[in-house]
Amino acid sequence: MAELRILLVNRHMNIGGVETYLYRLAAGLVARGHRVGLLTEGGLWESKVVEAGARLHKVPSLAGSWQNVLPELSAVGYQIVHAHNYHSARVGRRLAAELHLPYLMSVHGPRPRLKQLLFRDWSRTVVVMSEGDRENIAWPGGVSKNRILLEFYGIDTDRFHPGIDPxxxxxxxxxxxxxxxxxxxxxxxxxxxxxxxxxxxxxxxxxxxxxxxxxxxxxxxxxxxxxxxxxxxxxxxxxxxxxxxxxxxxxxxxxxxxxxxxxxxxxxxxxxxxxxxxxxxxxxxxxxxxxxxxxxxxxxxxxxxxxxxxxxxxxxxxxxxxxxxxxxxxxxxxxxxxxxxxxxxxxYSVSRMAEAMERIYLRELKPRSA
Missing domain, CATH: 3.40.50.2000 (Glycogen Phosphorylase B;)
Incomplete structure (x- = not known):
């Protein structure tokens, strides 16, 4: 299939579950022939993104510096902006609007409903990583259920497997x-x-x-x-x-x-x-x-x-x-x-996870009738 150009957005790349998911997702998408970038402030796991074959767009402050890299991002020719969690989504939505690109948000964990009421940066389709998260946001002050897609994490079983010598x-x-x-x-x-x-x-x-x-x-x-x-x-x-x-x-x-x-x-x-x-x-x-x-x-x-x-x-x-x-x-x-x-x-392999996200990207890139 044709190459997709995907820009991921996440504030930090310190050791954590979301960050691990991101470098694995990047690796899986690159392995499927796609071009992947990550806009981030960086952290210990940023090298993993580069090792995965993705391009790192590093800024000192995601909230304060993202506009400075707009020419760089535009030159790559990304086709979709995919932000992860609420802080990054605040930047991701505005970034996608500036670049005139489709915008996608993934939720990685629960959020109090009062904070959801005040949140204004949902994407048209929202990806969640568990049924628990789906239930957390599927209410009148969050996102309607028909806009939510459920996916799950993939594990690098070449690295994590039985029999490692302790x-x-x-x-x-x-x-x-x-x-x-x-x-x-x-x-x-x-x-x-x-x-x-x-x-x-x-x-x-x-x-x-x-x-x-x-x-x-x-x-x-x-x-x-x-x-x-x-x-x-x-x-x-x-x-x-x-x-x-x-x-x-x-x-x-x-x-x-x-x-x-x-x-x-x-x-x-x-x-x-x-x-x-x-x-x-x-x-x-x-x-x-x-x-x-x-x-x-x-x-x-x-x-x-x-x-x-x-x-x-x-x-x-x-x-x-x-x-x-x-x-x-x-x-x-x-x-x-x-x-x-x-x-x-x-x-729960990385390849299955990447294939599932590829289908979502293709869905979001299709023109929709008004």
Missing amino acids: APLRNELGLTAGTPVVAFISRFSNRKADVGHALLDAAPALAAAVPGLRVLLVGEGPESASLADHAARVNVGLPQPLARMIGPRRDVEHFMSLATVAVCTANTALESMACGTPTIAAGRTGFMGLVTPSNFEQGRTLCFADHGRSPEPVAGHCFERVLPPLLRDPDAARPAAREVAAMIAER
């Missing part, structure tokens, strides 16, 4: 084989960071129930300092640190492979499950618990506790209830985890 990372961290490890892997922002705090609240009780336990916090975000302080308080008086603040890493798949159990949400939960790791879904909308073949589709509709309404609020007692049996008998949950990994490899 030994080098275990040696780096000074851990011995058989050490029970809970890895919280997330962006440390707002309600996602609350999951880390709840896990740290539970850590002393978990360590009493599971000798030798280590809790690792992998990620970055505005709540990093708060989580680091909490981890330090948990470790007071202990001969060995129970909780360790790891920070941002580019090799999260190795932490997923190392973990006895991972605690994640959204895209990161899919990555962890793709590695064959028993994964507890807990995120900004609450606590779902261990993802298994029987509840996988239910979890997907909630984007694994990132969208919609999760079964219960996140609290320390959730982890105290669910984690001890998984940590005491780590082999028991592995067969189901491997089954989930196989489901993800079959259904």
Whole structure:
């Protein structure tokens, strides 16, 4: 088919689920023969966009500087502007109007309805990544249901797969084989960071129930300092640190492979499950618990506790209830985890995700009758 020229817009490219989705989407679209650009302020993952074969249009401030790159964007000849989440959509709609291009917005997470009432930058068609997000915006103050298209994330199963050797990372961290490890892997922002705090609240009780336990916090975000302080308080008086603040890493798949159990949400939960790791879904909308073949589709509709309404609020007692049996008998949950990994490899590839978005772009580029 003919080459499409697609401009993605996202404020940051720091480590996070949306940012991971964007560089994978770019890679998938480039592999299908399309030209892709990204307008962004940049961040740790900006190099991934370039590696994917996309063009980076970097500005110091998305809201304040986008007009400065209009000649550059116009020269490329983009055909559609695709903004991701609400902040970027405020720029994306105006940018598309300046370039006289179709405009598309994707929603990646829930938004309070009062804020939706004040939002004026919806696209004619809005893409959501879960049924939970669809329900969140499908109301008279948001978007009518017939304007909403449902898609989902794709996982790079060449990178995230069962069988990754955890030994080098275990040696780096000074851990011995058989050490029970809970890895919280997330962006440390707002309600996602609350999951880390709840896990740290539970850590002393978990360590009493599971000798030798280590809790690792992998990620970055505005709540990093708060989580680091909490981890330090948990470790007071202990001969060995129970909780360790790891920070941002580019090799999260190795932490997923190392973990006895991972605690994640959204895209990161899919990555962890793709590695064959028993994964507890807990995120900004609450606590779902261990993802298994029987509840996988239910979890997907909630984007694994990132969208919609999760079964219960996140609290320390959730982890105290669910984690001890998984940590005491780590082999028991592995067969189901491997089954989930196989489901993800079959259904949620990057190529399928890119093909689905290609169909949406073609739909939006078709002339519509008035």
